[in-house]
Amino acid sequence: xxxxxxxxxxxxxxxxxxxxxxxxxxxxxxxxxxxxxxxxxxxxxxxxxxxxxxxxxxxxxxxxxxxxxxxxxxxxxxxxxxxxxxxxxxxxxxxxxxxxxxxxxxxxxxxxxxxxxxxxxxxxxxxxxxxxxxxxxxxxxxxxxxxxxxxxxxxxxxxxxxxxxxxxxxxxxxxxxxxxxxxxxxxxxxxxxxxxxxxxxxxxxxxxxxxxxxxxxxxxxxxxxxxxxxxxxxxxxxxxxxxxxxxxxxxxxxxxxxxxxxxxxxxxxxxxxxxxxxxxxxxxxxxxxxxxxxxxxxxxxxxxxxxxxxxxxxxxxxxxxxxxxxxxxxxxxxxxxxxxxxxxxxxxxxxxxxxxxxxxxxxxxxxxxxxxxxxxxxxxxxxxxxxxxxxxxxxxxxxxxxxxxxxxxxxxxxxxxxxxxxxxxxxxxxxxxxxxxxxxxxxxxxxxxxxxxxxxxxxxxxxxxxxxxxxxxxxxxxxxxxxxxxxxxxxxxxxxxxxxxxxxxxxx
Numbered sequence: 001x002x003x004x005x006x007x008x009x010x011x012x013x014x015x016x017x018x019x020x021x022x023x024x025x026x027x028x029x030x031x032x033x034x035x036x037x038x039x040x041x042x043x044x045x046x047x048x049x050x051x052x053x054x055x056x057x058x059x060x061x062x063x064x065x066x067x068x069x070x071x072x073x074x075x076x077x078x079x080x081x082x083x084x085x086x087x088x089x090x091x092x093x094x095x096x097x098x099x100x101x102x103x104x105x106x107x108x109x110x111x112x113x114x115x116x117x118x119x120x121x122x123x124x125x126x127x128x129x130x131x132x133x134x135x136x137x138x139x140x141x142x143x144x145x146x147x148x149x150x151x152x153x154x155x156x157x158x159x160x161x162x163x164x165x166x167x168x169x170x171x172x173x174x175x176x177x178x179x180x181x182x183x184x185x186x187x188x189x190x191x192x193x194x195x196x197x198x199x200x201x202x203x204x205x206x207x208x209x210x211x212x213x214x215x216x217x218x219x220x221x222x223x224x225x226x227x228x229x230x231x232x233x234x235x236x237x238x239x240x241x242x243x244x245x246x247x248x249x250x251x252x253x254x255x256x257x258x259x260x261x262x263x264x265x266x267x268x269x270x271x272x273x274x275x276x277x278x279x280x281x282x283x284x285x286x287x288x289x290x291x292x293x294x295x296x297x298x299x300x301x302x303x304x305x306x307x308x309x310x311x312x313x314x315x316x317x318x319x320x321x322x323x324x325x326x327x328x329x330x331x332x333x334x335x336x337x338x339x340x341x342x343x344x345x346x347x348x349x350x351x352x353x354x355x356x357x358x359x360x361x362x363x364x365x366x367x368x369x370x371x372x373x374x375x376x377x378x379x380x381x382x383x384x385x386x387x388x389x390x391x392x393x394x395x396x397x398x399x400x401x402x403x404x405x406x407x408x409x410x411x412x413x414x415x416x417x418x419x420x421x422x423x424x425x426x427x428x429x430x431x432x433x434x435x436x437x438x439x440x441x442x443x444x445x446x447x448x449x450x451x452x453x454x455x456x457x458x459x460x461x462x463x464x465x466x467x468x469x470x471x472x473x474x475x476x477x478x479x480x481x482x483x484x485x486x487x488x489x490x491x492x493x494x495x496x497x498x499x500x501x502x503x504x505x506x507x508x
Contacts, residue, residue, distance in 0.1 A: 005099065006043065008092035009194045031189045031217055036102040036336040037326055039374035045189045048216040053225045056214045060152050060179045061231065063211030068149045068177040076126025076175050082202045083119030086112060093163070093194055095328065100188050101162050102336040102376065103290045104327045115167040115195075117460045118476065122171040125481055129176065137502075140495030147485040149177030150257075154226035154235040156247070159338050160293045160397070161238075162188035163195055165261070168464070168475045169236045170213065173484040181214045181232065183223045187338055192217075223247070230254055234484065237261070238295075241395075241421070241469045248471075259483050260471025261464070263395040264423030266446075266455035267300035269412045269438065272307055274428035275452070279311060282426065282454030283401070284318055288334050288380040289456055292399030293342070295470075296424040296448070296456040300392065302404045302412050312361050312384070312403055319362045319380060325371050336376035337398060346378050346398035352391040353402075358383045364400065387415040395421060409434055417445045423466030424448040424455040447474070 030044040048056070067075070086093070090112045098108030134143040153173040157165045162185060170180045184192030196215045203212055216222050220243075226232050227250040236259035237247045244262040251258040268286065270279050286298030303311050327335030337343050343366060350364050364381030371377075380399035385392055387404045406412040416425060425446040427438040435451045437443055447466035448458060458464050463478035465471070474480040500506060 005092050005096040006190070009089060009096065009197065011043075011190070011194055011197055031186050033100055033188065033190050034339075035099050036338055036374055036376040037099055037328070042100060043190050045193055045217045047218040048222050050225065053216055053222065056181060056211075056216060057152065057229065057231055059209075059211035060181055060214055061211075063209035064149075064151055064179045066209050067174075067179055067212050070177075072126045072129055072175055072177065075177065076123040078202060078206050078208065079119050079126070079171050079175055080123045081206070082171075082199055083116050083123070085198050085202060086116050086119065089194075089198060090116070093191075096194060097162055097191055098327050098335075100190055101159060102327055102338055103160075103293075104332060104335055105330055107290060108327070111161060111164045114164040114460060115171075118164075118167050118171045121460055121477060122175045125172065126175040129481065129485070136491065138493075138499045140493065140497075141499075142492045142494070143490065145487055145489045147176070147482070147487055150233045150484060150486055151178060152232045153178045153180050153484055154229075154232040155180055155182045156223050156226070156235065156237040156239065157182065157184050157192075158239045159185035159187040160290060160295070162191035165238050165475070166192070166195065168460070169259075169484075172476070172481050174212065176481055176484045178234075178484055179212050179214075181216060181226065183216050183218070183226060186217075186219050189217055224250070227251055227256075228254065230256065233257055234259060236473065236475065236483075241471075244469075244471050257483075258471075259473040259475065261295065261466075261473050261475060262469060262471040263421045264295040264297070264455075264466065264470060265299050265393065265395045265419040265421040266296055266424040266426075267302050267416045267419075268298055268425075268455060269406075269409075269416060269427045269429075270301060270303045270307065270311055271409070271412075271427065271429040271431060271434050272304045273430045273434070274307070275430060276307075276311065276314065278452055279428045280314055280318055282428065282452075283315060286454035286456040287401040288319075288322060288399045291334050291337055291378070292380065293338065293397050294456050296458065297397075297399075298401065298455045299395065300402045300404060300416075300419075302387075302406055302415050304412070305405050305407055308403070308405050312382070315401075316361045316382060319382060322380060324367060324377055324379070334380060334399065336374060337378060338376070340375050342397060343376055343378060345396055346400065349391055349394070349396040349398065349400055350381065350383075353383045353385060353389065353400075356385070356389045356391060358385040358389065358391075358402075360384070361403065387418070393419045409437060413438065413443055420469040421466070422446045422468035423470045424450070424458070426450040426453060426455050428452055446470075
């Protein structure tokens with residue numbers, strides 16, 4: 001079955017391992033991709049050596065000289081063609097995402113659709129890279145600013161969105177005139193090879209250099225090549241807070257630019273006036289979608305004491321109806337965790353919650369037996385805890401939902417904001433004052449704040465990212481494109497004199 005995905009994408013040869021970018025390579029060491037669905041080895045790719053990395057960077061530098069001179073709308077046209085190719089391959093690529101990562105097939109297709117959407121967004125953006133004009137204080141002078149591409153943009157992505165997060169960065173960077181080098185997660189390497197393969201066909205059809213888009217394969221050491229490389233002015237990294245601190249430190253040491261999208265510990269505040277049907281839907285998908293392995297997954301439900309028992313009981317009943325199993329089956333709600341290390345982290349978090357005094361409205365555990373042979377399937381669980389438990393302030397990438405009781409809105413917001421992460425947040429209320437309070441400067445301290453929707457499932461039109469230990473980066477929509485460009489202020493003197501600013505006189 002898995003070979004069918006690869007054949008449809010023209011990737012059957014990658015079972016033998018290959019590709020550091022443009023040309024095939026074989027370092028003799030491989031990343032093996034095992035599906036968490038059934039434990040099967042899907043394929044292998046060759047790890048990138050230091051020599052190969054330098055070759056890729058050299059090809060990218062040469063490609064940048066050509067790509068940056070192409071008018072932005074022409075760059076947008078090539079991105080448009082890539083979006084069309086993704087439409088053709090949506091089914092196969094979505095199935096590969098689902099099988100290699102473990103998310104539901106609906107989410108796998110949805111991730112490819114997100115790539116298509118960001119391509120469409122980038123095409124429009126290619127005609128809207130606007131600067132500003134300013135009035136000069138000097139007579140017969142004109143001032144304006146413009147934006148230029150940076151050069152090579154390094155992209156480090158995580159396993160949970162093995163294709164979409166790359167596209168958020170790459171499509172925007174490319175219409176801005178940058179070229180990209182992508183270090184994908186070592187847990188989902190075949191998805192990156194598939195995206196690279198499809199884009200190379202588009203570049204070839206347009207007689208463009210191969211080095212416009214590149215991939216490098218390997219563990220953290222390959223990522224370190226980029227973070228320490230002054231030839232890569234910007235590195236956009238998605239992953240854990242621990243990883244982000246390492247990347248940010250390395251880039252700061254060489255005065256490079258960092259765009260960091262790190263951990264989330266997202267909460268929904270449920271007020272007495274909330275529509276409980278919306279609460280149930282938003283909380284359920286937020287907590288168990290992608291088996292709790294989204295950076296925007298709902299980790300905490302902060303519920304008013306007057307409706308706490310009702311919400312807990314309704315949610316517990318809904319959890320009892322969840323179907324857990326092979327994510328390629330469209331009747332399944334929850335697939336596996338990415339690997340057995342993730343299962344261990346899940347079990348450790350449950351034990352820590354219990355030791356701190358937490359009780360479980362819905363018990364967790366590892367599933368065994370037919371269909372669960374990979375050892376990566378777990379039960380989504382609900383824990384009743386106190387807001388100040390240490391484990392509650394920690395992000396566990398698994399389907400564990402913490403329920404917390406509050407008395408008034410000020411207390412709820414305080415509980416909400418006391419964690420070190422600051423990505424996504426939501427409030428469920430039909431009270432206008434409560435919603436506006438939550439969205440005010442004294443409300444949610446997150447980069448994303450929603451009313452009457454959950455924390456998970458951001459649209460590409462808005463800037464995506466968070467505050468505090470989430471890193472402060474912004475990707476995707478709005479004016480996030482500015483992160484991939486350098487600003488230049490220009491002053492033109494069209495007079496026959498040379499007056500100085502601030503009225504300074506310098507007469508000889």
